[in-house]
Amino acid sequence: MSALRRLRPDWLSPSAAAAFLVTIGLLHALPHVFQLSPYDHNQITLAFIFLAAALAWNWIGGFAGQVSFGHAAMFGVGGFVAARIAQAQLVPFWLTWLVGGVAAGAYGLAWGHPTLRLRGPYFSIATIGVGEATRLVATYWQGFTGGASGLALPIDAGLKHALYWYALYFLALVAIGSYAIRNSRVGLGLMSIKSDVEAAADVGVPVVFSQDLVLFLSSAVVGVAGGIYASYFSFIEPTDMFGFDRSISFVLMAVIGGVGTVFGPALGAVVFVLLRLYLIATYPHLYLGLYGALLVLVVLFEPLGISGLIFRVARRLRAQRSAT
Amino acid sequence: MARGLELLLSAILLAGLYATMAYGLGLIFGVLRIVNLNHGGMIMAGAYLGWWFHEHAKIDPYLSLPMVAAFSFGVGVIIYRGLVRHLPRGAAGGAQSLLLLFGVWLVLRNAAYFWFTGNEQVIRTEYSTTAVVILGSALSVNRLIVFAIAALLLVGLHLLLTRTYFGKAVRAVAQNADSCTLAGVHVEGIYTLTFGIGSALAGIAGLLLGTLFTFNPSFGGAELLKSFVIVVLGGLGSVPGTAIAALILAMVEVFAILVLPAYLTGAVGFVLLVLVLIFRPGGLFGHRVLG
Numbered sequence: 001m002s003a004l005r006r007l008r009p010d011w012l013s014p015s016a017a018a019a020f021l022v023t024i025g026l027l028h029a030l031p032h033v034f035q036l037s038p039y040d041h042n043q044i045t046l047a048f049i050f051l052a053a054a055l056a057w058n059w060i061g062g063f064a065g066q067v068s069f070g071h072a073a074m075f076g077v078g079g080f081v082a083a084r085i086a087q088a089q090l091v092p093f094w095l096t097w098l099v100g101g102v103a104a105g106a107y108g109l110a111w112g113h114p115t116l117r118l119r120g121p122y123f124s125i126a127t128i129g130v131g132e133a134t135r136l137v138a139t140y141w142q143g144f145t146g147g148a149s150g151l152a153l154p155i156d157a158g159l160k161h162a163l164y165w166y167a168l169y170f171l172a173l174v175a176i177g178s179y180a181i182r183n184s185r186v187g188l189g190l191m192s193i194k195s196d197v198e199a200a201a202d203v204g205v206p207v208v209f210s211q212d213l214v215l216f217l218s219s220a221v222v223g224v225a226g227g228i229y230a231s232y233f234s235f236i237e238p239t240d241m242f243g244f245d246r247s248i249s250f251v252l253m254a255v256i257g258g259v260g261t262v263f264g265p266a267l268g269a270v271v272f273v274l275l276r277l278y279l280i281a282t283y284p285h286l287y288l289g290l291y292g293a294l295l296v297l298v299v300l301f302e303p304l305g306i307s308g309l310i311f312r313v314a315r316r317l318r319a320q321r322s323a324t
Numbered sequence: 325m326a327r328g329l330e331l332l333l334s335a336i337l338l339a340g341l342y343a344t345m346a347y348g349l350g351l352i353f354g355v356l357r358i359v360n361l362n363h364g365g366m367i368m369a370g371a372y373l374g375w376w377f378h379e380h381a382k383i384d385p386y387l388s389l390p391m392v393a394a395f396s397f398g399v400g401v402i403i404y405r406g407l408v409r410h411l412p413r414g415a416a417g418g419a420q421s422l423l424l425l426f427g428v429w430l431v432l433r434n435a436a437y438f439w440f441t442g443n444e445q446v447i448r449t450e451y452s453t454t455a456v457v458i459l460g461s462a463l464s465v466n467r468l469i470v471f472a473i474a475a476l477l478l479v480g481l482h483l484l485l486t487r488t489y490f491g492k493a494v495r496a497v498a499q500n501a502d503s504c505t506l507a508g509v510h511v512e513g514i515y516t517l518t519f520g521i522g523s524a525l526a527g528i529a530g531l532l533l534g535t536l537f538t539f540n541p542s543f544g545g546a547e548l549l550k551s552f553v554i555v556v557l558g559g560l561g562s563v564p565g566t567a568i569a570a571l572i573l574a575m576v577e578v579f580a581i582l583v584l585p586a587y588l589t590g591a592v593g594f595v596l597l598v599l600v601l602i603f604r605p606g607g608l609f610g611h612r613v614l615g
Contacts, residue, residue, distance in 0.1 A: 067419045114602045121359040124422055125552050126601045132549070133594035140587045244545065248430075255423055285438050292430025299424040300410055 012183075024172050031164060041164060045232065047273045048167035049225050052174040054253035054265040054272075056221035059178070059214050061251065062260035063187055065194030066116065066211070067124045070131030071222050072246035073111075076138055078104035078223025079230040079241050083151045084144070086231070093159065094166065097227035104223020105216045112215040116208070119197060128244075135242035150237025153230060163232055170228065174221055175263065181217075182262045186210050194260075222250070252291050255298055258307025267306045330461040335578040336571065337467045340474035341532055343563075343570035345547060346554035347481060348525030350566060353555060355498045355518045358421045362403065363551060364544030365429035366396055366523045370530025371539045372436055375447050385447045385535050386469060392531045393524045400523025403428060404516050429544075436541035444538040452535070470532045477528065482563040494518060546593060553597045557604065 031041055053075065061067045082100030086093055115126045138145045145151065181187045189210045192200040201207045230236045240246070249272065257268020279287040302308040345367065352360045370392050377388035407428065411421050455462040485491035497504045497514045504511050533539070533547065550573060558569030573596065580592045 065419060067422060111598070115598065118601055120419065121422055122556075122601055124419070125359065125549065126598050128545075129549055129594040129597035129601075132545070133591045133598070136588070136591040136594070140585075244542075248426075251423070251426075259419075286434060288437070289431045289434025292427040292432075292434065295427030295430065296407065296424055299420050299427065300407065303420060 012179075020172075020175070024168070027168055028165065038161075042160065042232075043273070043277065045160075045164045045167050046229075047270065048164070048171045049228050049232070050249070050253065050273060051266045051269040052167070052171045053222050053225040053250055054257070054269040055171075055174050055178045055263075056218045056225070057250040058254045058259065058261075058265040059181055059218040060211075061254055062265070063182060063190040063194070064211055064214055065190075065260070066119075066215075067251065068127040069124055069244075069247050069251060070127035070129075070134070071219075071250045072242050072244065073131045073134035074104040074108050074219040074222045075226035075229070075246055076134065076238065076241035077107045077226070078220075079226030079236050080138070080145050080151065080238075081223075082227030083153050083230045083236055086153050087151070089154055093156065093231055097224045097231070100227035100230075101220040101224035104226065105220030107223075108219025109212060109216045112219070113208075113212055116211045116215060127247075131242070131244065131247050135238065135244070138238040138242050145238045148237065148239070150235060153234045153236075155234050159231060160234075163228065167228055170224065175266065177217070177221070178262050181214065186213065190214060248291075252295065255295060256305050258305035259303075261304060261307040264305055264307035271306065329459065331578050331581070332575075333459070333461055333463060334467075335574040337463070337471045338578065339567070339571040339574040340471040340478075341529065341536075342550060342554060342574055343567045344474040344477050344525060344532070345529035346551040346558070346570060347478065347563070347566050348522040348529065349548070349551040350555040350558070351494075351525070352519055352522035355494055356408075356515055358408065358425075359552070360519075360522060360526075361422055361425040361548065362428045362432070363522075363526050364548035365432035366399065366526035366544075367530035367533065367547050368436060368539065368541060368544040369399070369432055370396055370527030371447070371534030371543060372440055372445070372530075372541075373527070374531035374534050375440075375445050375539075378447050378449070385449065385531060386473065389473070389528060389531060392527050396527025396530075397520040397524035399527075400520040401516055403523070404519035408519065409512070409515070433541045440541065442540055442542075444540050445534075446538045447531075447534045449535070466535055470536060473528075473532065477525070478563050478567065481525075485563075490514075490517070546590070549597050550593050553593065553600055556600055 030036065030044075036044070053071075057068065057071055078097075078100035080100075081103040082093075082096040085091060085096040085099055111130045115123060115130070118126055139148060141147070181190075189200065189205040189207075192203070192205055193207055193210065197207060226241065229241075253269040253272045254265040255268065256271055257266060258264025275290070276287065279290060283290075298305050302312075304311065348366075349360055349363045352358060352363075373392045373395060374385045374388055377383040377391065378385050381388075383391075403425075407424060408421065411424065449466075451465050454465045456465060456468070457463075485494060493504070493509050493514050494517075496507075496509060497511055497518075501511050504514075529547070530539075530544070533543075553573055554566060554569040557572060558565035558567075573593065576596055577589065577592055580589045584592070
């Protein structure tokens, strides 16, 4: 028993771990049990990719409080590096995602190390600059990205179907990562950096190292998501991958779900993907404004988004139970 | 050499417009400590409003300027009274105000798509293509008028901030809002007016930009970033500082054409933004913008 306890970090509750495993198991079995239509199957795959990216955005944007409007840069770098390697057809595709992720992480570190000492709005504005500069260069760098006409990937029959499980287990890893970072020493350090950088540095939190590390991880995960996304569509082009709308989508998912909470961004991503599916079909002219309005409402009334609502309901239920 | 002179003149003309555009952002930031991410949205709205007046009411863009200014001022006041005022102040308000104003920008963009479609527009007048020759280089009349209006506005702002009671109150609130409350300055009123004036400047800049460049509902993003570069470089609350920073940005952009392929000149502003933030976050003149 004590050996088992030593294997399990003290912040990991057994019931949470069990619930997590059951959820992953159910999602794993879902396509087998329900005979999903190819359309639903693919939409869920895509949703997994975005859920993972939203969770990873939250590591830097939520835990560390450094809101990035430029994560599309890493999504694009990961996607295009993976696509280029996939075109050579020498390595298995999961390795292309991994290399794309490392490249994206390195890119994130390259611009992030100098800019992360900026705080608040300055960092955010700098990330807009990074994202837009990357997009412009990528759009005109024909040799690497294929320019405006984009890149086609070699098509692997059956891969698109199998991507469901790859994306699911990628998401599971990212979710575990979120939980671990939030509860680890680094994560606690990030929370203190978010509250007060100078005080955090004074009590010995490695401010530069923690932020660099978490931006690297966040960039790498978003890069892997970009790589899987590239495999999913077998065709990518810079405007879609690097566009400002892509960066915004990560911010929106996290904010709607709950910035800085562990799993909130995943909830936000689910809402985002569902809204997108229904809105684009029925009100294609209004979806951008609706996201904007949602952002305004969340910031004004429930800064923790959906997670905040859930916490509020849970508190009320608990209060009722103790009253009776 | 003649080409160099031509580029220099064109940079100076552009700088006037940039300074006006940036001053709106800098004013709001200096007084309220909020980066108005909706600045780009107001620039876009100003451009469309001027275009609408010109296309449908046949009003010359320079004559519709007061109306565009009044409208943008009103929108700014509504945004402040209705939304921004309810945010918590201080450090925690930083990311939230960014997200809030970003949401407003998205709504404005969507409204523009809805009413004006995503097509590229430009405000084209009969004198758009007229040029005069000054110092041996041909300059568009349009650019000269835009520069003149921008210069007048900047001088007017400078006088407003340095010579009036309102200006004194604005500068006092920027320094210490709490003391101002004690001294009987109506701080909320100053905030509201400042937000309105900042938005009006963005709207005017949008109208002027719209007579020079094409625009669509996504217009304003690059302009927001350029404004931010100028604000950081030039420091807060000083019209001369803003003007010099605007001139530097315009020169870098214009002269980049000589050394960079044309398609990369658009990235110059963004790269400059990141470099300025990293290496000169305190600005050129020591008025530290960073807290």
